[in-house]
Amino acid sequence: MKLKTIINLGPAFVLFTTLFTVWEIFVQTSQISNQLLPSPIVIMQAFFRNWNIILPHVQQTLIETLIGIFTAIVIGITTAVLLDTSSWVKRAVYPILVTSQTIPIIALAPLLLIWLGFDIWSKVVVVTLFCYFPITIAMSDGFSRIDKEFINLFKTMNASYIDTMRLLKFPSALPAFFSGLKIAVTYSITGAMVGEYVGAEKGLGVFIQTAANAYAISLVFATIFVTTLLSMLLFILVSILEKMLLPWKEK
């Protein structure tokens, strides 16, 4: 099992290493200054040298992100359950939901700042807006993909609405929910940073701006590196959670 995981990750690892090596060689052999395009090694040095400065910002962004994801999960599942109550509700609400996705969240961020202020809540809402849609749609599709015969089976056994939800619909939709959640968490850190860009005292979004304003390009790259790392970490965390909650999908 372990060996297989390593083998599966092999190709991706080789590709990554190759890309970074090419990058490193390109920067070292060309005349581009490290001030403009730092090489991977320089970026890593900047990262480790400034780790203790970056850490509080990481904490801030992570807190906003986690609260935002959690809120999105709660509201998303609630919406999906409501959409499932009748085909009427679904036909009315679903199009609105999709349309609302075309509103650029970046444009909403300044408004949220005005309404909710500089502290974490305006950022939490941005994260929630980023994560809400994929979770809701995935969960709702999960509900509607349940085999009609299962629903009928529960009906013939006189199952109540709550029992049908609890014993059939939720477990059935769980795999779909996790697909949605995986997409959502990869967006989430970016969401928090968008919120911070518009106005905040702390967080990776603020830090990256400060670094850019000071022309500390290697620090900008180091922050991008941290961001991808965090997003990946969240993704892996969700995957692990999925494996734990859906043991029957393994085999």
Next chain:
Amino acid sequence: MTTPKLEVKNLSKTFSLNSSLTYTVSSISMRINYGEFVSIIGPSGCGKTTLLNILAGLEKQTTGTIYIDKQKNQKLLGKSGYMLQKPLLLPWKTVLENVMLGLTLKRISEKKAKQEACNMLKKFGLSDYANYYPHALSGGMAQRVALLRTILFNNQFLLMDEPFGALDALTRLSMQMWLLDVWQTYKSSVLFVTHDIREAILLSDRIYVLSSSPATIIKEVNINLPRPRKHEFLKDKKTVEIEQLLEQLLLNL
């Protein structure tokens, strides 16, 4: 033994397709006595599933009356155990938990439900599979689990819609005997839909033959073979005659 578990009078069901009414089931009258095993055979698409859906309470008849235990047109959902061709086992639950489902829905305590399900698995030789997940079961085994789940929910009145239709011939043979074993234990009243004439003869006390759409009863045949049934009975001269009669009936539809 003459009071019927189920009595159906003049049952019809129409569907409206493209603004024209089509009968799927047309004035069916039938009965199932307590503890009786009754089969329905009929051509594909004639309306057998529709009939069972109505009896299970999933669909509403257009006209006609249904009596269960002499009571007229009551709420039918939950009055029967309904089993389909697909086992419909919940993939995230073990065999034991799947068998318990009916009891869980009846709000019987977890401990008691587990106890009953365990006993049942033991009685019918499935104890070894109690902690398996459905994906690890063969088709026949999954169908056995589905039957036990159905029985544990309602062992008095069973509706079965081609439950062995998806199984290979050999598995079918052992499933048929196993079903009779289960049925005799609980003295259930059974309505069994099948395409397989020999299966109907082997299992049933009585067979209704349906015509193709709209479905209506064109023949009723009593099977007077002794119980417990054996596969050898199918080679009896009298049985073969019945088989040929039914075959002719279905071929000429």
